[in-house]
Amino acid sequence: MQPKLGLKGWLRWFWRQLTSMRTALFLLLMLAIAAIPGSLVPQRSSDPNGVSQYFADNPDLAPVLDKVQAFDVYTSAWFSAIYLLLFISLIGCVIPRTRHHFQALRAKPPTTPARLARLSGFTQRDAPAQTDAGAAITHARTLLKSSGYRVARFDSAGESSVSAERGYLRETGNLIFHGALVGILITVGFGGGYGFSGQRVLVEGQTFVNTLLAYDSFNPGRFFDDTTLDPYTLSLDDFSVAYEQQNLQAYGQPIDFTADVTVTPKGGAADPGVVKVNGPLRTNGTNIYLLGNGYAPTITVTAPDGTVVFSDSVPFLPQDANLTSLGIVKVPDGLAEQLGMIGFFYPTQDKAATGANFSSFPDLEYPMVTFNVYTGDLGLDAGVPTSVYALDTDTLTQKTGGKTGVESIELKPGESAELPGDLGTVSFVDNAPAASAVGDFAQSVPRFASFDIHYDPTQIWLISFSMLVLFGLFTGLLVPRRRMWVKATTRSDGTVHLDYAGLARGDDPGLDAAVTAMADRHLKLLKTHQPVVATPEST
Amino acid sequence: MNFTDPALLNSYSLYALYSAMAVYAIAFIAFAIDLARRSSAVGAIETADLSEADAAYSAGTAGSADGSTLTLKRPVLSRISAHMDNDAALPYGRSSSLRVGVALAVLAWALHLAAAIMRGFAADRVPWANMYEFAMTGTLLIMTVFLIVLTRADLRFLGTFVTGLVLVLLGVAALQFYVEVAPLPPALQSAWLVIHVFVASLATGMFALGFALSTVQLLQFRRESSVSEASAPLAPRSTVRAARRLRFLATLPSSATLENLAYRISIIGFILWTFTLMAGSIWAEQAWGRYWGWDTKEVWTFIIWVIYAGYIHARATRGWRGSRSAWLAIIGFSAVMFNFGIVNVFFKGLHAYSGL
């Protein structure tokens, strides 16, 4: 009959299973497998548009996948279950090992085995004449100690030995490594909650104040308090770009984006700064990243009576590598009807054989903006938030372009055109300084930069834990842990015989060489000490 | 040579690369001939008696069947394998084709290095900013790691594998991934490109060798088991025949030695890979404003890291030492190749640096 386990017994059994090496290995392999689907199916966290597209392309499959959280793999219940179990296992495994290790650190190396000949690197030497066994072991002890060994000496009749152990750092490193992994998990798990990230588009010349309302979008962490936002201001003074023009193979490829900004702390002095791709600006506790840029043509809409009803530099979102860009102008008030325009901007306009416009170079060589005009209800009064980058044309009537038969409006900097139906006039304002040469459009259109502003107080912790992980790996994998013994036996004729041997504890490729080296150094030491004692007659 | 004309320099780089590939191909053949010779050398002894030779060798008294190609003195491997004597069942000395293979591999490596350097000068930056360049420099590092390890341990029997792998990767790179010299886009203008990608390639070189050693370990293990079965009295003929297949294995270290070597090389790869992952996070934070976002490339880097962590664990888990852990090293390197070859080209993600 098997003895009954009882609840406590079962729990203990379960815990022992969970913290066994076999389970750890199983969970690690499960973790690797569970991470794969997230690379095959688009993820909401990194590619929300891809997810929408996937739903559109696979209307039957997508909802099923969604049920099993395939679009949120890395926050899914099953993925979380695996890594949480893994980390519980890890903690359950590391704690007893840490206790063990502390005991080992205080313990004395074990007694010297009776027969060293069976151990690794076994080597025998004869001590120089007149050496005393006890003295030989004293020297060996000193030598081992200076090589970082912890030593214990054993003496008995006619035989002395030293038992030495080194490489405790290997286990220390291993424990630090696993502990630091827990640190990383906790920091990542809770750390995000204390910071925020926000996005803001700034056109050249615009200024932004670091307050909640000034962000285009804002994602606070769970524990972040908006009132702690530090209201510094950020102005985009100039945005400069460089495109490849020498190398025809890479013609038009961007080679530099630089945002020159001014940061002014509340009540402080203005401080110029630079934000680049790969070069965030770290200021006032936040990090400012440059994640995108494009053109913001200045558009003015004037009512028939000459009142300006709209005037703004509108950020147009880039659609291709040559910066064909899409922008929306909405004029809800001041005209006979509400007006919406979908605009395309071509920094270097060109015409395909089909008659379609396209951009052939990303810089301002021959800029043009085109507009399709819509009138009707812009849907702004319903109180539903709408994107400034999209126009809902369902409730609007198209007046130019497409199937209307009316040509789209095409404007170059400085030009104006009548809106259909005597609604008024639209102008593309030329921002170039008056002194610019005719045909030089380089400064005619302002640029915008889109900035991400992040606050993450836990990054320093992550870096620290990562350093510990690396340190733990280096020591835990590469420091050899070994035991070594030196035994001196006095023979009947009074000469002393020396035995050396080692024992690897874990992977230790250099053990044999280390034993031999120790034997050689020991003998050398004995020889240098010997003449003083052994050769009195020669003096 | 005109070192100021990028286009010209790039075409010299291509000449050098194609020459390197030709020389690698000849080196590959030389290494393959060596393997064949090993088989026949073993065959020569086996006609006497395979198990007897095994036993005789262990006693250290085996006589030489053919003194010119077989040296039965145990060659002592140095440093990295300090305590691992070459414990091959039938130790095998230097053969001329092996020496030719190594010499050609060194020559090809020099041409390969010249190709990478000229490409770097042509582009005026490090030569690993797109798939073509990454493949060129990555294979150069695999070869460099191999040649350096050769000075510390006699792994020349892996020559066929390493030159073969490098040749295939270079072939794919030159035919499928080739792009003209282009300046670095702003997203890649970072010191981390130099560090992160370089260390990743170095880690890949280590994993490649670990993979090869683990594969040979598995084969060797099969040979060893069938030899011990075949030498049993009344062994079935098929077992005896199985023992004679892949006979060159008898000239290679034992499966236990191969396993230790594979482990040692793979853990170096793992440390480098861990660093790659961290350096990548730091770079991602600078370039994209977040250090980790489960981008496809990040996912696969993580998967590879976890597989190798599993491999290291397997070596410390009862029942998983030996063949099972070897399979994990093989799966790990397959994931590395998948990450490089498939994920870069066919998966969508932020790491769109293939330049294709």
Ligand code: HEM
């Ligand atoms: C997040 C999960 C884990 C990862 C990524 C991981 C990774 C590693 C790595 C890289 C090593 C070798 C490095 C070193 O020794 O410093 C290692 C060793 C080790 N781990 Fe883990 N580990 C994990 C969880 C666990 C768990 C749950 C256990 C206990 C059941 C465990 C027990 C051990 C032991 C005993 C070693 C030493 C192996 C040896 O001496 O060869 N680990 N682990």
